[in-house]
Amino acid sequence: MSDVNFRELRHAPAMPVNFAKAVMRARVKPGKNPQLPNVGLRLNDVGLDAGHLAAYRKVCGFSDDGRLPVTYPHIHAFPLHMALMMEDGFPFPAMGLVHVRNSITQYRPIAEREQLNIKCYLGNLTQVEKGYEFSIFTVVSTGGERVWASESVNFFRGGGSGVKADKGSRGTPEPVTDAIEWKVPGNTGRRYGAVSGDRNPIHLYPLTAKLFGFKRQIAHGMWSKARALGQLQHELPEEAFTVAVQFKVPMFIPATVKFAREEKDGGLDFRVVAKDGVKPHLTGQLRPV
Template identity: 40%
Template sequence: MTSEASRAPEATTTHTLTGVPALPPLLLRGALLSPLKRPRPDADFPRTRLVLPGLRVDLARLAAYERVCGFPTGADALPVTYPHVLAFPTAMRLMSGRDFPLPLLGLVHTSIDITRRATMPASAEYELTTYVEGLAPHRRGTEATVVTELRAGAELVWESRSTYLARHRTAEHPPEAPSTGNPEPLPTHARWRLAGDVGRRYGAASGDRNPIHLHPLTARPFGFPRTIAHGMWTVARCLAEHGTPDAAVVRADFRAPVLLPGTVAYGAGEDGRFELRDGEGRRLHLSGEVGPYPA
């Protein structure tokens, strides 16, 4: 039990936005404030729920996203991962603020859980809600959970929980679940040769222009010899290959970065599990599972 859990909960406020936040100033603010942050799991965090009503999908941007991720284009239905892109500006508004305790630069997306309750037409109007659910200790630092909800009218049609890790020295390590190591590979269904510009193409379609994805020179200060693929691109690419039910539950864990350019192997089992490994099938980059909702 963390000290965060022992504190009395603070009041939550709701802020209704009049439009989609502009990303460049948010990313700049987050970068400038990052050196000032001192992350710890018992730190305070923003209790604001950002609500964006009247949200419409930019169909040209959606098509660019579908092309780079391997989804079919032209259907009046959002890919299961696309609401994460819609929520990216509101998430950045929260995570780039002074009251968010983790530095935006170097923040690592470690997992995502998605529940899609029904098909989501690309032509529909939605209401988006984003908020920080809490902080938790991690053996490598502090992890934040960010929740996104998408509604059509009053109906909740899609929701996700993403965890983001800020790495830092820790005095104590929380208990860890038993390690599964590097599990036996799933049957390989495809091998993909990834070009060096995948990060830039996905960044242009999604708005996520983190420097680790854009150029080797901007990735090296963060410890990467080359650019790396976005974690959300890897899960979207796998789900485009795997397919998902109209009502689906998805879980994905980002295990190791995918260096660009490079070759990866997509594997899948009959039980809904999927994964992404290196070209030789040894290093596990992504593991996940997809099934029907309700389970």
């Protein structure tokens, strides 16, 4: 991060502008030797809107406890993520990327009246079997104290190495038994899009999703993570912890899904699976730091 050239922003990038640029860059190709631009974005003194926070809590299942939901800073970082992918020299089309993994470390609970300083930058470009993966890193501080950090791993399909990664021996997962059932309405993508700014057409309506090859709209991955942590809200540690998730099979909505958790290695493992109790939409691990 020390070599990143950070640019200070006066206000958050407008998401409609970001999406318009993404459409214009839809034909960008990575070439044979893609490189990430050595840039970062910084946005200071981000004040939080009570109405926006309440809407986020409602759609993601968090209760009002005077603290920010652990996934909430991502909402304020996402416009910076999009803006980074609009930078000159960024080698991939943003509309063709898939969010495959996300890890958040919360160093302490964040009070809802604290102002946030946010910085984001790119890194870890890796060629994988079927394409490329890269990370967007985010660090959030308040009053000079680092309180939150994340890594969002995105995948571009195409130009891969063809070499399969050794994932070890993985048996068929046991169906969940002690699970909580969620009913996920068909408007979840529109409701989450309204508070997150992520109005990607694949999340909105059956027709707009079909334009991109989906049979109907799918839930946002970060909504699934937030909803899982909303379910676990009263079990989250007071001390520092990391919660990592892997996004698996898309969740077509409306849907009935199941949430299961178990204590493991001093923390929690959790899953969001289809109604059959097996097909995974999300797997996650929460561990103390």
